[in-house]
Amino acid sequence: MKTIKVHNFSAGPGILPEEVLRQASEACINFDDLNLSLLEISHRSKNFEAVMEESTTLVKELLDLDDSYKILFLGGGASLQFAMVPYNLLRDGGTAGYVNTGVWASKAIKEARLIGNTQVVASSEDKKFNYIPKGFGIPTTLDYLHVTSNNTIYGTQLKKFPTAATLVCDMSSDIFSRKIDGKKFGLIYAGAQKNMGPAGATMVAVKESLLGKVNRPMLSMMDYRVHIKGESMYNTPPVFPIYVSLLTLRWLRNNGGIEWIERVNQQKADALYTEIDRNSLFFGTAAKEDRSNMNVTFVMHKPELEPEFDQLWKSANISGIRGHRDVGGYRASLYNAMPLQSVQVLIDVMKDFEKKFA
Numbered sequence: 269m270k271t272i273k274v275h276n277f278s279a280g281p282g283i284l285p286e287e288v289l290r291q292a293s294e295a296c297i298n299f300d301d302l303n304l305s306l307l308e309i310s311h312r313s314k315n316f317e318a319v320m321e322e323s324t325t326l327v328k329e330l331l332d333l334d335d336s337y338k339i340l341f342l343g344g345g346a347s348l349q350f351a352m353v354p355y356n357l358l359r360d361g362g363t364a365g366y367v368n369t370g371v372w373a374s375k376a377i378k379e380a381r382l383i384g385n386t387q388v389v390a391s392s393e394d395k396k397f398n399y400i401p402k403g404f405g406i407p408t409t410l411d412y413l414h415v416t417s418n419n420t421i422y423g424t425q426l427k428k429f430p431t432a433a434t435l436v437c438d439m440s441s442d443i444f445s446r447k448i449d450g451k452k453f454g455l456i457y458a459g460a461q462k463n464m465g466p467a468g469a470t471m472v473a474v475k476e477s478l479l480g481k482v483n484r485p486m487l488s489m490m491d492y493r494v495h496i497k498g499e500s501m502y503n504t505p506p507v508f509p510i511y512v513s514l515l516t517l518r519w520l521r522n523n524g525g526i527e528w529i530e531r532v533n534q535q536k537a538d539a540l541y542t543e544i545d546r547n548s549l550f551f552g553t554a555a556k557e558d559r560s561n562m563n564v565t566f567v568m569h570k571p572e573l574e575p576e577f578d579q580l581w582k583s584a585n586i587s588g589i590r591g592h593r594d595v596g597g598y599r600a601s602l603y604n605a606m607p608l609q610s611v612q613v614l615i616d617v618m619k620d621f622e623k624k625f626a
């Protein structure tokens with residue numbers, strides 16, 4: 269029986285609950301007591317259809333969505349959604365608005381530009397994306413406004429969503445981490461591997477009434493309506509990532525749902541930010557009011573001490589806190605499955621480091 273030996277702060281693919289990993293490995297051998305592996309049965313079997321149905325129901329429940337939304341589980345990662353969103357929603361002669369809050373948003377903008385008129389309505393590029401733009405004007409004529417709820421690389425998070433007739437959101441790195449009113453969004457998408465499951469599945473929640481308004485001839489695999497009609501089984505869906513995502517969603521619901529996890533996530537983030545602000549050797553890189561509860565980015569006043577710090581956290585069995593190459597320093601990802609005890613271990617290492625080197 270594995271107890272937590274390694275404290276996994278990886279930014280993605282990220283930590284999953286231990287019980288989920290156990291259930292997932294069991295399903296690889298004997299799924300639903302069929303004496304068959306989940307990996308070797310038809311996606312059209314009754315048993316897998318039940319997985320799809322329950323996943324859809326749980327996503328709707330946890331995001332507060334009604335039946336005007338369709339839930340899809342697709343391949344291609346969040347990056348394919350950068351293209352599918354404009355392909356399905358951006359009309360000939362229409363304009364899509366984007367808020368540029370970092371690398372992922374920039375990649376979404378790049379794809380949208382290939383498909384139609386794209387306007388960047390706000391950007392935080394001037395300060396290396398260390399804050400969330402606020403108070404900008406939003407043209408009322410946009411086909412949609414695209415935002416990124418959590419900027420995984422910079423450690424910034426939208427605390428208040430802008431109001432737009434059609435709001436589209438990349439929630440890859442904070443989906444199911446806090447209470448949101450899903451009905452405010454026209455479309456939500458998230459790659460599974462940050463906060464939901466393994467890489468390979470992407471969840472899309474789309475208000476069906478937004479579809480069918482573009483004139484372009486649609487490639488089948490790129491057309492949300494084709495996937496809706498096929499109930500995410502137009503082609504073989506990523507069965508294993510979908511199943512493990514379902515296990516994670518069950519884990520979340522059974523432990524108290526979004527209210528519970530939001531409280532836990534707040535505790536973890538508060539504890540770590542408090543230490544970063546208190547500790548004389550570190551400082552946070554994101555603007556305080558925009559700090560992410562999922563990815564905590566911090567650097568050292570004296571970067572030449574990094575090797576010493578690295579040694580300390582490695583010997584405390586901490587893994588995955590080196591910062592993204594664009595930001596440097598450190599990034600501790602506190603996804604849903606990360607226990608408060610692991611955050612406390614990191615905090616203790618930071619205190620110890622200060623005692624030794626300040």
Ligand SMILES: *Cc1c(COP(=O)(O)O)cnc(C)c1O
Pocket residue numbers: 280344345346347348372416418419420438439440441459460462
């Ligand atoms: C990781 C990430 C992506 C990219 O996801 P892929 O599944 O690798 O395409 C996109 N957006 C955000 C916010 C991310 O954190």
